[in-house]
Amino acid sequence: MSNRWILSEYDVESPFQQPAPFLKMLKSHGLEVTHTRLIGGRRDGVELLTVNNGDFSFTTIPTRGMGIHQAKHGDLRLGWNSPVEGPVHPRFVPLAEPSGLGWLDGMDELIVRCGLESNGAPEHDSETGRLKYPLHGRIANQPTEDVVVEVSEEGELCIRGEVRETRFLCYNVAMETEIRTQPGEKGFRIRDRITNRSAQSTTAQMLYHINLGAPILGKGASVVCPAVEICPRNDCAASGIVDWSTYSEPKVGFEEQVFFMQLAADNKGDTCALLKNSEGDKGVSVHFNIKQLPYFIVWKNTAAEQDGYVTGLEPATNFPNPHSFEKEKGRVINLGPEAVYEIDLALQFHPDAASVKEVETKIANLTAGREAKLHRIPQADWCS
Incomplete structure (x- = not known):
């Protein structure tokens, strides 16, 4: 088919060559897709797909669960400067490290998914001390299978693939993902389909860790969202509850603050949240549905x-507490068979x-002037 590029079928001798009819269709719509493989250091072997729709570009990482590494509008980058300096190949991310914090060795993306079996804080067996669930789960460090890039006659581009989180006798869940954009769109859209591939019922969790730094983030930047209830995760967050929505300049030794909340939505369940800069002339918004992602988390790390x-800015199916x-x-x-x-x-x-x-x-x-219910201290039902 002239509108498809199947990456799983590339020739080993020329792995990044796009079929001529597909390339012609891309160019006719002013689109560009680049496939690269990084060499050297902890990035070695990481594959990237970069999409440019004319006004906006973004890079996704099939090697790392189809997360979004960064995006750009002109010369303005959306993302952040992580000391990890990735993207890191999953073989260098020790998820089974006894502390449960090995996931942090790879944290670098603009958007990283947390799940599928679990997300949130690490959890250890109370009797043996054995790690049961690592921080934020495994899905972000799984490879994407059957990657295909398609472009429609109208010019909408779609990257499709499947990420499988499977362990024999333990867990068998897959996530089929589609990332879409079209010419001139200043962003992209994601649809994830989580499927229980087992003959037995199971559970799943999902949190979208959407990470933003400078130049959108800076002194005087703020989050705008239709919160109806807000709760600090712990005492440190409680100390900053009055200023939960605004940001300071970088501060050495700042201890992260996390705020749990529920948002208002329209009659279809659609809602959104915005991070805007101090001047109010640039921002990034996240759009989702509270019937699918009923909880929202703001993580502040102005170190x-x-x-x-x-x-x-983190829409989620749950709060990031321990799985149990x-x-x-x-x-x-809750997922029944299939x-x-x-x-x-x-x-x-x-x-x-x-x-x-x-x-x-x-x-x-969305809130029509209603004030959010603001908890001054952590709540037992929301915070472990």
Whole structure:
């Protein structure tokens, strides 16, 4: 077919050569796709797919669960400067490290998925001390199978693949993902389909860790979202609850603060959240549906630039507490045999004050002036 590029069928001698009819169709719509493989260091063997739709570009990582490494609008980069300096090949990420924190060795992306079996804080067996669930799960460090790039007659480009989280006798769940954009779109859209491939029922969790740093993040930047209830994760977050939505300049030794919340939505369940800069003339918005992703987390890590000055906007199926706590509170996806759970997510860049104001107005209309219920201390049902 002239509109497809099947990466799993490339010739070993010329792995990045696109079929001529596909390349011709891309060019006719002003689109470009580049496939590269990194060499050397902890990046060695990582494969990247970079899409340029004319106004906007982004890079996804088939080697790392089809996360989004970074995006650009012109010369302005969306993402952050992680001290990890990835993207890191999963073979250098020790997920089974006894501390449960090995996931952090690879944290570098603009968007990284956390799941599927679990996400949130690491959890250890209370009797043996054995690690049961590592920080943020395994899906971000799994390879993507059957990667295909397609372009429609109208010019919409789609990258499709499947990421499988499977362990014999333990877990058998897959995520089929589609990442879409079209000419002139200042962003992209994601659809993930989580499928239980087992003959037995199971559970799943998903959190989208969307990480943004400078130049959008800076002193005076702020989060705008239609919160109806807000809760600090711990005492450190409680100390900053009054200023939860605003950001300071980088501060050496800053201790991360995390805020759990639920958002208002329209009658279809659609909602969004915005990070805007201090001038209000640039921003990034995240769009999702609370029927699919009912919880929202704001992660503030305004540490020194060298240590990772970043904030996270995180739609999720649950709060990022240990798996057993969330399961006890009913915040897991229950999947019967062959059952499917679909999630739609979009990220959009706003290049000027008018487009920032437009999304702010949309958010304001979702709450219609209602004040959010603000908890001053962690709540037992929300925080482990």
